[in-house]
Amino acid sequence: MQRIARTLLAALALVFCSAALAQYPTRPIRLVVPSTAGDGSDVLARLVGKHLSDALGQPIVIENRPGAGGSIAGAAVASAAPDGYTLMLANGSSHGVTPGLYPKLPYDTLKDFSAVTMIASSPNLLVVNPSLPANTIAEFLGYARANPGKINIASAGNGSLSHLSVEMLKSFGRIDIVNIGYKGAAPALNDLVAGQVSGMIINIPSTLPLIKAGKLRALAATSAKRTALMPEVPTLAEAGLAGYETLAWFGLVAPAKTPAEVIARLQTETARVLARPDVRAQLTNMGAEPSGNSPEAFAAFMQSEVAKYSRVIREAGIKVE
Numbered sequence: 001m002q003r004i005a006r007t008l009l010a011a012l013a014l015v016f017c018s019a020a021l022a023q024y025p026t027r028p029i030r031l032v033v034p035s036t037a038g039d040g041s042d043v044l045a046r047l048v049g050k051h052l053s054d055a056l057g058q059p060i061v062i063e064n065r066p067g068a069g070g071s072i073a074g075a076a077v078a079s080a081a082p083d084g085y086t087l088m089l090a091n092g093s094s095h096g097v098t099p100g101l102y103p104k105l106p107y108d109t110l111k112d113f114s115a116v117t118m119i120a121s122s123p124n125l126l127v128v129n130p131s132l133p134a135n136t137i138a139e140f141l142g143y144a145r146a147n148p149g150k151i152n153i154a155s156a157g158n159g160s161l162s163h164l165s166v167e168m169l170k171s172f173g174r175i176d177i178v179n180i181g182y183k184g185a186a187p188a189l190n191d192l193v194a195g196q197v198s199g200m201i202i203n204i205p206s207t208l209p210l211i212k213a214g215k216l217r218a219l220a221a222t223s224a225k226r227t228a229l230m231p232e233v234p235t236l237a238e239a240g241l242a243g244y245e246t247l248a249w250f251g252l253v254a255p256a257k258t259p260a261e262v263i264a265r266l267q268t269e270t271a272r273v274l275a276r277p278d279v280r281a282q283l284t285n286m287g288a289e290p291s292g293n294s295p296e297a298f299a300a301f302m303q304s305e306v307a308k309y310s311r312v313i314r315e316a317g318i319k320v321e
Contacts, residue, residue, distance in 0.1 A: 070094025
């Protein structure tokens with residue numbers, strides 16, 4: 001009798017659980033963003049979150065938890081209940097770079113999260129001050145090889161994506177250039193325009209007005225294919241640096257063991273939001289290309305990003321204070 005009772009209880013629990021999943025969501029969803037309000041990740045989270053909230057019929061509450069390369073936000077989400085009511089806006093820093101920079105994270109970046117979908121990705125540009133005698137990436141590489149250690153390239157700080165992009169450029173191009181780390185992209189960009197440094201690898205929206213005004217020169221995109229925003233600019237891979245690719249990217253993840261039905265619902269609704277012409281137009285204006293790929297494809301992509309940047313960090317000997 002006890003065995004029958006336990007079987008019946010297990011069956012009832014399964015029925016109730018399935019019913020709850022079928023009604024998901026029934027209350028507000030928390031979306032943790034690993035940055036301050038107003039930056040690129042936050043703006044993207046609020047844009048997609050608003051439309052996703054409408055699609056799901058429940059509020060999506062943005063919670064900003066900046067710091068430590070996204071690991072503060074990551075720790076909060078990895079330890080949350082895997083019920084679909086806590087999500088994270090993962091990005092290239094939190095789920096690409098940070099695992100290699102912080103070897104003692106309180107969670108496993110790949111195992112402790114369930115991938116939902118990539119929201120968007122954005123290539124960066126290698127831009128230079130017009131005073132540098134290089135109009136093409138070939139000329140840039142030639143000048144760098146003829147003048148080892150004389151080109152200063154700004155980055156947003158030690159261990160930032162822009163820093164790792166510079167280290168990859170050094171490795172792929174077999175050139176000796178100097179990374180100058182700043183406390184953020186804005187002061188670095190200001191010094192680049194002023195001619196205090198020669199170049200920088202940075203996002204398109206920040207540089208497009210300066211390029212059009214002739215204050216900066218775009219030499220190459222860091223993506224595998226040319227960007228629709230600036231199709232006239234070749235990629236670094238096209239210029240002979242085969243395999244070079246760095247992207248700013250953003251996606252949704254949930255705590256590990258979140259039910260597959262919940263992940264599927266979130267992915268489906270997010271993909272529908274990203275397919276809307278108005279949303280696609282807004283993302284394009286931000287320099288981003290919408291995605292909405294499958295959880296499996298997004299998980300594989302994150303795994304490749306962690307492997308790539310961990311290797312760059314190790315080979316360049318980059319450490320954080």
